[in-house]
Structure formats: C-alpha cells, structure tokens
Amino acid sequence: MKNKWCLAFALVIGLSACGSEIVTWQEEAKQADGSILLLERTIRIGGGHEIGQSAPVASESISFIHPKTGKKITWNSPTDLLMSVDPMLVQLDGDRTLVLVAPRSSVDLDHYGQPCPPFVLQEIRNGKIENKPAQELLEKFRFMNLVFYPKIKKTLQRIKEEKFLSVNVIRDINSGGTNKKLMAIDYSYKPNSYKCE
Numbered sequence: 001m002k003n004k005w006c007l008a009f010a011l012v013i014g015l016s017a018c019g020s021e022i023v024t025w026q027e028e029a030k031q032a033d034g035s036i037l038l039l040e041r042t043i044r045i046g047g048g049h050e051i052g053q054s055a056p057v058a059s060e061s062i063s064f065i066h067p068k069t070g071k072k073i074t075w076n077s078p079t080d081l082l083m084s085v086d087p088m089l090v091q092l093d094g095d096r097t098l099v100l101v102a103p104r105s106s107v108d109l110d111h112y113g114q115p116c117p118p119f120v121l122q123e124i125r126n127g128k129i130e131n132k133p134a135q136e137l138l139e140k141f142r143f144m145n146l147v148f149y150p151k152i153k154k155t156l157q158r159i160k161e162e163k164f165l166s167v168n169v170i171r172d173i174n175s176g177g178t179n180k181k182l183m184a185i186d187y188s189y190k191p192n193s194y195k196c197e
Contacts, residue, residue: 020046027165029145039064091141097124
C-alpha cells in the first residue's frame with residue numbers, strides 16, 4: 001500500500017511539472033515622449049511547481065517594430081533559470097531599447113550581483129542585450145509601462161479575453177498593487193537612498 005501512495009505522489013508531482021500554455025497578446029507601451037509603442041508579448045507558462053501553486057512563467061518575449069528604423073526588435077527572457085526576471089518597462093532611447101527587469105527571487109538577485117535598487121537595466125543594441133545598473137535609467141523613463149507579472153489568474157484571464165491592452169488598461173491592471181515594492185521604480189539618484197533588505 002505504501003508503494004502505491006509513493007507512486008501516486010510521484011505521478012502528481014510529475015504531472016505538475018509537465019505541460020505548458022502559450023499566451024500571446026498586444027500591449028501599448030507609453031513612451032517618455034508621449035508616443036505609443038505597440039508591443040507583442042508572449043509568455044509560456046509551465047514547468048515544475050508545488051501542488052496548489054500555479055506554474056511559473058517559463059519564458060517570455062516582447063517584440064515590436066521600431067518606429068524609426070522599421071526593424072523588428074525582440075527581447076527574450078534569459079534562458080538561464082537562475083537569472084529569471086519579470087520585465088517592468090520598455091523605452092526607446094535613440095538606437096537603444098531599454099528594458100528594466102526585476103529579478104524574481106533572492107537566488108536570481110544573487111546571480112545578478114545583488115543590485116540595489118533590485119532591478120537590472122537591459123540595453124538592446126544591434127540585437128545584443130547588455131546588463132547595466134538600474135541607476136543608468138534616466139529619470140524620465142522611470143515609470144512602469146508594461147503589465148507586470150501577467151501570470152496572476154485574474155490578469156491572465158483579462159489578457160486572454162481582451163487580447164489587446166491599452167495604456168489605460170495596463171495602468172488599471174498594475175494599480176492593483178500586486179507587489180508595490182517592485183513597482184516603486186522611481187528611485188532617487190542619491191546614493192543609499194533606496195533601502196535594500
């Protein structure tokens with residue numbers, strides 16, 4: 001009997017680690033100059049997780065057509081599972097695309113060198129991504145313009161129903177205060193003004 005319970009438990013754990021769901025939608029990202037950048041976002045939900053918890057976002061991509069060059073720009077989440085991040089904003093700055101990301105866990109923060117404030121600025125230029133300190137993000141760009149953490153059940157349901165999220169809808173979704181600490185991206189330039197735990 002004990003072996004049957006062990007087998008059943010292993011089967012449940014195995015099932016929770018299998019399968020994935022891909023969700024794609026369009027989203028407006030308001031830029032610092034007031035213009036709107038139309039993004040296509042895709043998340044793949046799946047992978048190992050504990051019973052009773054939802055599956056994590058296993059991978060994510062954000063793509064758009066650059067309004068000046070006409071080239072397709074794509075940001076992909078890191079493939080290293082120890083460097084998992086959630087994107088918070090996308091801003092254009094000349095020929096650079098800036099993506100501010102929040103590492104998901106303390107392990108991820110360790111792999112990014114424990115940045116303070118706990119964000120990483122990823123600069124895309126010529127198809128390459130370079131990690132930089134979040135302090136390099138100019139103050140005019142420091143506002144969340146993406147749906148943050150789209151895997152939350154209520155948010156995901158809204159995304160699936162609407163398929164297109166306007167600036168106002170994004171503001172409404174993010175105002176729910178899912179994680180206000182991560183949303184406080186308007187940190188000061190003054191040294192040590194952002195208190196890291």
